[in-house]
Amino acid sequence: MLSKDLNTKKLHTINRRMFVMGAAKLIIFTGIITRLFTLQITENKKYLTLSDKNRLREWRLPPVRGEFLDYFGNIIAGNLKVYQLHVIPEQVEDFRYLMIRLKEILELNNDQFDKIIRQKNKQKKWEAIIVSENLTWEQFTKVNYFLHDLTGAKPVMSISRDYPFKENYTHVLGYVGEASEKDILNNDAINKSHVPGLKVGKIGLEKTFEKELIGTNGIQRYEVNAYGKRINQLDYQEGLNGETIRLTIDTEVQKLCNDLLKGTAGSISVMDIFTGEMIAMHSAPSFDPSLFIFGISQDDWQLITNDPLKPLVNKSLSGIYSPGSTIKPIVALSALENNIISENFKVNCKGKIEMYGQAYHCWKKKGHGVVNLRSAMKQSCDTYFYEIARKLGVDRLNETALKFGLGEKVLNENFKNEKKGLMPSTEWKKNKLGKGWVIGETLITGIGQGYIQTTPLQLCLMTAQIANGGYKIYPKITVEKNHDSLEKIKSIIEQNSKNLKESKSGLSEATDQLLDFIKEKKHQILYKNPQNIKIVKEAMFASTNEVRGTSFKSRIEDPKYQFAGKTGTAQVKRITERDRELDLKTIDIPYNERDHALYVAFGPYKNPRYALSIVIEHGGSGSTTAAPMAKKLFKLIVDRHKLREQIRNQKILKT
Numbered sequence: 001m002l003s004k005d006l007n008t009k010k011l012h013t014i015n016r017r018m019f020v021m022g023a024a025k026l027i028i029f030t031g032i033i034t035r036l037f038t039l040q041i042t043e044n045k046k047y048l049t050l051s052d053k054n055r056l057r058e059w060r061l062p063p064v065r066g067e068f069l070d071y072f073g074n075i076i077a078g079n080l081k082v083y084q085l086h087v088i089p090e091q092v093e094d095f096r097y098l099m100i101r102l103k104e105i106l107e108l109n110n111d112q113f114d115k116i117i118r119q120k121n122k123q124k125k126w127e128a129i130i131v132s133e134n135l136t137w138e139q140f141t142k143v144n145y146f147l148h149d150l151t152g153a154k155p156v157m158s159i160s161r162d163y164p165f166k167e168n169y170t171h172v173l174g175y176v177g178e179a180s181e182k183d184i185l186n187n188d189a190i191n192k193s194h195v196p197g198l199k200v201g202k203i204g205l206e207k208t209f210e211k212e213l214i215g216t217n218g219i220q221r222y223e224v225n226a227y228g229k230r231i232n233q234l235d236y237q238e239g240l241n242g243e244t245i246r247l248t249i250d251t252e253v254q255k256l257c258n259d260l261l262k263g264t265a266g267s268i269s270v271m272d273i274f275t276g277e278m279i280a281m282h283s284a285p286s287f288d289p290s291l292f293i294f295g296i297s298q299d300d301w302q303l304i305t306n307d308p309l310k311p312l313v314n315k316s317l318s319g320i321y322s323p324g325s326t327i328k329p330i331v332a333l334s335a336l337e338n339n340i341i342s343e344n345f346k347v348n349c350k351g352k353i354e355m356y357g358q359a360y361h362c363w364k365k366k367g368h369g370v371v372n373l374r375s376a377m378k379q380s381c382d383t384y385f386y387e388i389a390r391k392l393g394v395d396r397l398n399e400t401a402l403k404f405g406l407g408e409k410v411l412n413e414n415f416k417n418e419k420k421g422l423m424p425s426t427e428w429k430k431n432k433l434g435k436g437w438v439i440g441e442t443l444i445t446g447i448g449q450g451y452i453q454t455t456p457l458q459l460c461l462m463t464a465q466i467a468n469g470g471y472k473i474y475p476k477i478t479v480e481k482n483h484d485s486l487e488k489i490k491s492i493i494e495q496n497s498k499n500l501k502e503s504k505s506g507l508s509e510a511t512d513q514l515l516d517f518i519k520e521k522k523h524q525i526l527y528k529n530p531q532n533i534k535i536v537k538e539a540m541f542a543s544t545n546e547v548r549g550t551s552f553k554s555r556i557e558d559p560k561y562q563f564a565g566k567t568g569t570a571q572v573k574r575i576t577e578r579d580r581e582l583d584l585k586t587i588d589i590p591y592n593e594r595d596h597a598l599y600v601a602f603g604p605y606k607n608p609r610y611a612l613s614i615v616i617e618h619g620g621s622g623s624t625t626a627a628p629m630a631k632k633l634f635k636l637i638v639d640r641h642k643l644r645e646q647i648r649n650q651k652i653l654k655t
Contacts, residue, residue, distance in 0.1 A: 213245070
C-alpha cells in the first residue's frame with residue numbers, strides 16, 4: 001500500500017515537471033516566434049538600415065587647398081604630389097609586428113614610433129593613420145617592395161602645400177600645419193572638412209582666408225565584410241577645390257626686396273599711390289615656410305626662435321620704429337597747412353638750440369647756417385624742424401599725421417597681428433601716463449623721436465598719399481573681383497573733367513584715366529591747400545637730387561626712373577655728450593646700439609605712381625644703408641610698370 005502511494009506520488013511529480021517544462025518550452029518558443037516576427041516584420045526596416053551601416057563605410061578624403069597667385073598669375077602657394085604611407089588598423093592582423101617592420105624599413109625614431117601608437121589609440125579603427133606624410137622616392141619604393149609582409153599598410157599618392165618661392169613670401173602668406181584641436185573647435189570650416197592629417201593656415205593670409213582656401217572633402221564609399229575589410233568600392237564623390245586667391249604683389253619686385261635685405265633685419269614695402277595695391281611687402285630675416293608643413297624639427301625650430309634678428313616677426317606690419325627724419329615731410333606739411341610757416345620761413349642752424357637748460361642738437365655739429373624749408377628738408381636740418389614743431393605744437397602735428405596714415409592700422413582686415421603704432425598728443429599722455437606734455441617732447445617729436453612709433457607700412461602709406469597729391473587711398477593686397485569697365489571710367493572722367501585739376505599723373509594714358517576715376521569715385525582730399533603738398537614734394541626731390549641732399553649719392557638722373565625721397569636715422573639709445581665727442585663710425589658701435597636706417601620715396605618724380613618705405617634695423621644712416629636700395633628698386637618697378645598696366649587693362653576689359 002505504501003509502495004503504491006509512493007509510485008503515485010512520483011508519477012504526479014513527473015507529470016508536474018513535464019507540464020512545467022512543456023509550458024516553459026511553449027513560452028520560450030512563443031517568445032522566439034514573437035521576436036522573429038518583430039525583427040522580420042515590425043522592425044525590419046530599422047535592422048536593414050543598421051545592417052547596411054555595418055556593411056557600408058564612408059571615407060572622407062582630404063580637401064584640395066586653393067592656390068595663391070601673384071598679380072601676373074604665377075603660383076606662389078600651390079600644391080604638389082607627395083608619397084605617403086597610410087595604415088588602416090582594421091585591416092592589420094598584428095599591429096605591433098607591422099609597426100616594428102615599418103620602423104625598420106623607414107628608419108623611424110622612437111618619437112615617431114610612439115606618436116603613431118598614440119594616434120591609433122585616439123582614432124576609430126577604420127580611419128587611416130598617416131605613418132609618413134612625405135616619403136622619399138627610395139622609401140616609397142622600399143615600402144612597395146615589402147608590401148606583401150605589411151598587411152594593412154597602404155602607400156598612396158597625395159598632395160601637399162608647396163611654396164615655390166621659399167622665404168620670399170613667408171610673412172605675407174604665412175604657412176600651413178596640421179590642424180590642432182583649437183583650430184577644429186574655433187573654425188567651422190576646418191571642423192566641417194577635418195580629416196586626420198588635414199593642413200590648415202597657421203599665420204598670414206593662409207590663416208586669414210582659411211574659409212575660402214580649404215575646399216570640400218571628396219567621399220569614397222566602400223562595402224566591407226564581417227571583419228571590416230574593404231571588398232568593393234561602391235561610389236566616389238570628388239570634392240571641390242578651395243578658391244584661388246590672387247595678390248597684388250609682383251614676384252620679381254618681391255624677390256629683389258628679399259635679395260636686398262639678405263643678412264639684415266628690416267622691411268621693404270612698395271605701394272601703388274593711386275590704387276593702394278601692394279607691389280611688394282617683405283620682412284627680413286625670413287625662413288622657408290615648407291619647414292612647418294610636415295611638422296618642424298626641434299633643431300629647425302630652435303634655429304628660428306633663437307635668431308636675435310627675430311625672423312618670426314613680420315616687421316612690415318608688426319615692427320614698431322621711431323620714424324626719425326622720415327617724419328619731416330609731415331611736420332613740414334602740417335606747419336604749412338596750419339599757416340605756421342611759409343616755404344620761405346628761415347632758421348639759422350648753429351648745430352643746436354637750448355631751451356629751459358636743455359640742449360637739442362642737430363645731427364651736424366657745426367650747423368647748417370641759414371636754411372628755408374627746401375634746404376632744411378634737403379639737408380635734414382634738425383634745428384629747423386625743432387623750431388617749426390615748437391611753433392606747430394604736437395596736437396596739430398598729430399591731426400595731420402593721423403590723416404596721412406600714421407598711428408593707424410593699414411591692412412588689419414588681412415593681418416590680425418598688425419600693430420597700430422603711436423602718434424602722441426597731449427591728451428594721450430595725460431590719459432596714458434597721467435602727466436602733462438612738455439615742450440621738449442614736441443621738439444623731439446618733430447624729428448621723429450620720443451613717444452612716436454610707426455610701422456614701415458604706415459610710412460609707405462604716408463608717402464603714397466603725399467605723392468598722389470594728397471588723396472586718401474585704401475591699401476590692399478588682394479586683387480578685387482569686381483572692376484569698372486574702361487567705358488565707365490571714361491564716362492565718369494568726361495562728366496567730371498571740368499572739376500579736376502589741370503595736373504595729371506601717371507606713366508601711361510590708362511594711368512591718367514585711372515587717377516581721375518579714383519579721385520572722383522571715393523578718395524577724399526586730405527589737404528587744405530594743394531600748393532602745400534607741392535612744396536613738400538619739391539623739397540623731397542631736393543633731398544634726393546640736389547647737391548648736399550642727404551640721399552644725393554643714390555639719385556638717378558634719368559627722368560624715367562628719377563625719384564624723390566627722405567632719409568631717416570632713428571636712435572635706439574640716448575646719445576650722450578661723450579658719444580658726440582667720440583663720433584664713432586657705425587661699424588665701431590655695438591650692433592644693438594646702432595641707429596635704425598630708414599628711407600621713404602616716391603617715383604618717377606614727374607609722373608608719380610609708386611611709393612616705398614625701407615627700414616633696416618641697426619643699419620646706421622638712412623642715407624648710406626637704406627637709400628641705395630631704393631635706387632635698385634625703382635629701376636625694376638618702373639621697368640615692370642608697362643606690363644602691370646597691360647594686365648590691369650586686360651582684367652578690366654574681361655569684366
